[in-house]
Amino acid sequence: MGEREHNAAVADERALELFSRSQQDLCARTDRNFALLMGVQFVAGVLTACLISPKTWTAAIPETHIHVWTALILGGLICGFPIFLAVVYPGRVLTRHVIAVGQMLMGALLIHLTQGRIETHFHVFGSLAFLAFYRDWRVLVTATIVVAVDHFLRGFYWPLSVFGEQMVQPFRWLEHVGWVLFEDLFLFVSIHQSVEKSWTLAKQQGGLERAKASVQSERDEFFDLSLDMLCVAGSDGYFKKLNPVLPKKLGYEMEDLLSQPFLSFVHPDDKERTVQVMRSLRHGKDVVDFENRYRCRDGSYIWLSWSCRAPVNRETMYAVAREVTARKKAAEALETAKRDAEKAREVAEQANRAKSDFLANMSHEIRTPMNAVIGLTELVLETKLTASQRDYLSTVLESGESLLSIINEILDFSKIEAGKIELDLIPMNLREQIGDTMKSLAIRAHRKELELAWHVGKEVPETFLGDPARLRQVLVNLVGNAIKFTPEGEVVLQVRELARHGNVVDLQFEIRETGVGIPEEKLGRIFAEFEQADTSTTREFGGTGLGLSISSRLVDLMGGEIHVESVVGEGSRFYVTLPLEVTEAVAEPVERNLELLRDLTVLIVDDNTTNRRIQRETIEGWSMRAIEAASGADALQQLRVMEAEDNLPKIVLSDMNMPHMDGLMLAERVRQSYSHDTIIFILLTSGFMPDDRKRVKDLEIAAVLLKPVKQSELLDTLLLALMDRGESIEQIVQDSAEPNLRSPQSLSVLLAEDGLANQKLAVGLLERWGHRVTIAPNGLDAIKAWENDPFDLILMDLQMPEMDGITATKIIRQREQVSGNHIPIIAMTAHALEGDRQRCLDAGMDGYVSKPVRKSDLAEAIAPWFGSNDDRENEPVRDTQNQQASD
Amino acid sequence: MKRFLPTDLPNLSNSSQDKNFVYGSLSAVWLVAVAFGLWGLMSYANRPGDQGQPVATWPEASGIERSNFQPTLVLFAHPKCPCTRATLGELAWLMNRCADDLDCHVLFFRPGQQDDSWSKTRLWDEAAAIRGVSVAADPDAQLASQFGVRTSGHALLYDPQGKLVFEGGITGSRGHRGDNPGRSAVLSLVGEDHVASGFIQASGSKRSKQHQRATCSSCVFGCPLRASQVALRALPAGAEG
Structure with missing residues (x-):
């Protein structure tokens, strides 16, 4: 069968x-x-x-x-x-x-x-x-x-x-x-x-019975084979059926589990939740991912995650469970770790705050004596001294400034670390900003006889929304480093547009130098704090090693990236990429008639290829034609050829420092054949040469420009020369002489300052500018003095015994409300941290000068209230801190 | 076909088989007993009452008016006899057919101490409702005695000359209606059908052949109208009330 x-x-x-x-x-x-x-x-x-x-x-x-x-x-x-x-x-x-x-x-x-x-x-x-x-x-x-x-x-x-x-x-x-x-x-x-x-x-029922038996048999097979715990429970709170997994996990016999209410195995803390879950099951709600603990035979508990269902109108619940003890323990461990980390973070933050406070105090403590050292040295240097005395004191001044620079770097780093630096986004003219920055570095470069050049690509827009102070700080650090580590050759800053996303342009600043280079194994660490390429570097070149780190952090803050490529012995290239938003120009640009320049020929004479290339691009950007000559002799040769072709250039743009034949010698040779009317001669120099001024004038040199030259500066010079406006050379040439800081009127100044050295310095400066100074050693005396005598100005130190400057200022402002008068009060403080300025202004002060007080800063702070011979337009309240920090 | 026959569960045990035998035997006994019972019941139903000695000539002293022009039927009835209902039914059937050719008197037994209300039962009403029937009480069955009748349901048919031509019951058995010899005899004697002979033997009457030749008769089924002296003495006091 x-x-x-x-x-x-x-x-x-x-x-x-x-x-x-x-x-x-x-x-x-x-x-x-x-x-x-x-x-x-x-x-x-x-x-x-x-x-x-x-x-x-x-x-x-x-x-x-x-x-x-x-x-x-x-x-x-x-x-x-x-x-x-x-x-x-x-x-x-x-x-x-x-x-x-x-x-x-x-x-x-x-x-x-x-x-x-x-x-x-x-x-x-x-x-x-x-x-x-x-x-x-x-x-x-x-x-x-x-x-x-x-x-x-x-x-x-x-x-x-x-x-x-x-x-x-x-x-x-x-x-x-x-x-x-x-x-x-x-x-x-x-x-x-x-x-x-x-x-x-009967036959149908027999068939159904067979089918049911078959299904039941299969179900029982799966029930027994399942790796999960499968349960059928009654509404009476007892398990009705279990597969072998739960007894095995808990260590009980099957009968033990079936003969007792399952709640008796649940952890006491989980019973209430379990009962709630059973209630919601009876209301027809499925329960997923419910977790509770079950007691094992040995008394320990394991975590089970349940998925349950109770069909409506049935007295039965179906449930599947998995053990999640390991996960729960891991989660608990993670939670503990998080709490520990949170505690550690709080401790670290507290330590960080303590560090910041320490740095602020240190800053104050160091700046105060430095104030005196630098200020008084400057005063002494202005007196009659012997050559050796001037040399020694100059070294003192430089050392002081160097020390101050280090302190500023440390302070900056501290601010960045504490996250206290915020970007101040304002519209800025990128070319002007870079030009000014590079100019400030020119002297250092020229002192080492380095070629310092910069170029902003034609495609780069004029004005961006950015923080000019922080951009300047980054560029000064990078270019300053480049100058520092380049014994000979050139330092070039190239700016180009990498990409544009709507209104935002990715600008790449490339700082290229021909210095000592950085070994490959050090490249990864140079942006780390307190790192230089070599400890010997510190000994040789000085510095804290914080400059690059600060730059890196600032670039990060601005949303950009920084990286470096370098070949030892050939030099390094630093790349800074910043996303900057293009914006409308702040003010109308000066109206310049570029038509005057169209199709004019310019002979560019420079032994440095980079300089020639940059100048060529600049010149051609104004629709002029550029011809290059790599030396004076080459230039003369070119002129001869061009003359033969009756195509003499209108302008010769020559570098001063060239081998064999420098700029003046070339000018002399040119003037032997061509007058100023035929050829306009413009000299680019790395330093001002007082001794050559007469010669410059004799040779009818239209202008002497300090390298690196800003485009706007060169353009203005060219236009002036072509229009023959007769501007004096002194006005065109960057004048490094200090401004006349003498006030047009003699002021009665109340100086509230407890430090003797600072008193001497301030008195020295103010009296030199023709003002009368009354000293108050603390806030209380300052108030008394202000009440007794009329003063034009109060210079108020913040930290003083008996009464600090803030309190004294508040009292003065309070009392002024009766009289209706207002005396300018300018704060002087070594508190150089963020928030000091606002604290001073909130207290009613009108200006702010950070210590050590530099005479130019002080003069600037005073000038808005009483004016000076210096025509610079200053803001009524000017914070010199950023300026100082970046220098 | 097997599956269409619900049988005992297969594999019956020995005890079940024993039970089957016992119950089967009991069933046979039961069946015999019931058969005897039914047989006895049938015998009772066919056992006639006392036929009495009906008088052959109308007893003028009875005081009951007799017609000189057509036959007169006198029916004696017990007002509470269950079997007499069938007799009245048959009387109604008869009167329905020959009321104009027949004078009919139904005399209901009444104990002497009782008034007429004792007799005026549902049977009295039924009898009174039959066309051509006059109903009267028969105190202490005196009239029945005068006519020689002893059993309820006994009918006597006299011709206009006062001669008895039929006596007996007009039902075929005790309390059963339906075609029967008595009814047929009356019907024939009254005029519809003159074939009256032949029924007498069929009805099982025990009359003498002589009597049979002069008068038709049939068996009477009903309660006795007169009790024996023994029975009367056994009657409890007030039972007749």
């Missing part, structure tokens, strides 16, 4: 079993129903007898009618035995056949008790229909036989009782039986259909 045949046989067997059981149940049920019915019939028989023939009479004497006894006894006998069998022997063939016989005999009895009423015969038909409930046609046969025999015998012995006639045909009983068989026929059909349907249902 094949598997398919075997399965079919098994299915048929099961279907037969189900069918038989179903039929058996049906027969037993019908037995019970008949038992009930026969009980009712018995009672009905008795009642009928009592109703129709309760008594029989003998004249006036009554007695119980025999029908009543018959209903009780014979009716009881007919109904009692089938009822007995239905109760004690239900569902049996014998029982239902006895019931069939009894039912039909009960009909006969009822007919008799109703005195042969023809209507009672319907009992026979009703009984047959009822017997069909057995779905057993044999029962109908039995019943029909009883009816047939009954009718036969009655027809024979007492036809009146069934046929209503005394004289009947011999086969009249067959007619009655025929009608019964007529009903039987339909009942047989009905039974057949019903049984067929039951058989079909």
